[in-house]
Amino acid sequence: MAIFGLYNFKGGVGKTASAVNLAYLSSRKARTLLWDLDPQGASTFYLSGETRRKGAKKLISGKRSATAYVEGTPFEGLDLIPANFSFRNLDIVLEQGKKPECRLSRLMKPLCKAYEHVFLDCPPNISLSAESVFRAVDVLLVPALPSTLSLRTFELITEHVSDWGKKAPRVIPFFCMVDRRRRLHRDICSAMCQGHYGFASTVIPSASAVERMGVERAPLFCYGAKTPPAQAYRELWGEIQALVSH
Ligand SMILES: Nc1ncnc2c1ncn2[C@@H]1O[C@H](COP(=O)(O)OP(=O)(O)OP(=O)(O)O)[C@@H](O)[C@H]1O
Numbered sequence: 022m023a024i025f026g027l028y029n030f031k032g033g034v035g036k037t038a039s040a041v042n043l044a045y046l047s048s049r050k051a052r053t054l055l056w057d058l059d060p061q062g063a064s065t066f067y068l069s070g071e072t073r074r075k076g077a078k079k080l081i082s083g084k085r086s087a088t089a090y091v092e093g094t095p096f097e098g099l100d101l102i103p104a105n106f107s108f109r110n111l112d113i114v115l116e117q118g119k120k121p122e123c124r125l126s127r128l129m130k131p132l133c134k135a136y137e138h139v140f141l142d143c144p145p146n147i148s149l150s151a152e153s154v155f156r157a158v159d160v161l162l163v164p165a166l167p168s169t170l171s172l173r174t175f176e177l178i179t180e181h182v183s184d185w186g187k188k189a190p191r192v193i194p195f196f197c198m199v200d201r202r203r204r205l206h207r208d209i210c211s212a213m214c215q216g217h218y219g220f221a222s223t224v225i226p227s228a229s230a231v232e233r234m235g236v237e238r239a240p241l242f243c244y245g246a247k248t249p250p251a252q253a254y255r256e257l258w259g260e261i262q263a264l265v266s267h
């Protein structure tokens with residue numbers, strides 16, 4: 022059982038596209054759950070689900086088991102906890118209990134028995150709920166754009182979690198929306214994928230096939246299995262699995 026959090030406090034960097042595509046790839050071989058923690062509900066939308074309006078308070082407070090919120094998707098082997106608009110109040114609800122930063126971890130316990138892999142699609146923030154995510158996951162997958170500002174954000178995340186020593190999740194950053202025609206993109210990718218930052222060597226190219234997920238309401242592989250970004254996601258998932266098993 023492994024929990025993967027797609028996280029970056031920078032917005033629009035490919036967290037949701039990657040959460041949906043990696044979860045789909047995982048679900049081909051292993052029981053997989055995607056939990057959409059973002060009240061925007063983008064991954065819920067991509068997986069043909071509906072964002073719920075309320076009901077999350079009982080979930081977050083632990084009065085109702087997370088398993089009661091699981092729904093199937095049209096994609097066999099892949100289940101979903103849909104986004105809930107009340108997740109926007111997650112920090113306030115978390116603050117009301119003891120050890121709020123450990124709450125998500127506790128809520129996920131019953132899910133661990135049912136799934137081999139759980140993916141969390143996280144909202145772009147760095148508040149108490151992000152802290153709760155950092156504690157709950159085994160692996161923090163951090164998509165980043167190949168820009169200097171984006172790298173600065175990544176350094177802040179790694180500095181933050183590395184303070185926890187052995188309790189820190191493994192951090193695997195990777196580049197998304199890479200345009201190889203741009204010199205800066207090429208330079209940043211080659212420097213960071215070989216350097217000590219541990220960026221995955223597979224980069225996800227910028228491609229309209231990924232943007233079409235919102236039109237098709239499906240993972241990329243369901244309509245564009247042969248496209249370059251689909252191939253890149255397959256390679257990235259292989260790389261992540263190899264890194265995690267060592
Ligand atoms: N590889 C890609 N190529 C082109 N467009 C992409 C790619 N990946 C994602 N996008 C597009 O970029 C936008 C942002 O992507 P996405 O929603 O995955 O980012 P995010 O980090 O989850 O954003 P947020 O912080 O708002 O949750 C979306 O319109 C998506 O379709």
Ligand SMILES: [Mg+2]
Binds near residue numbers: 038063142
């Ligand atoms: Mg998102």
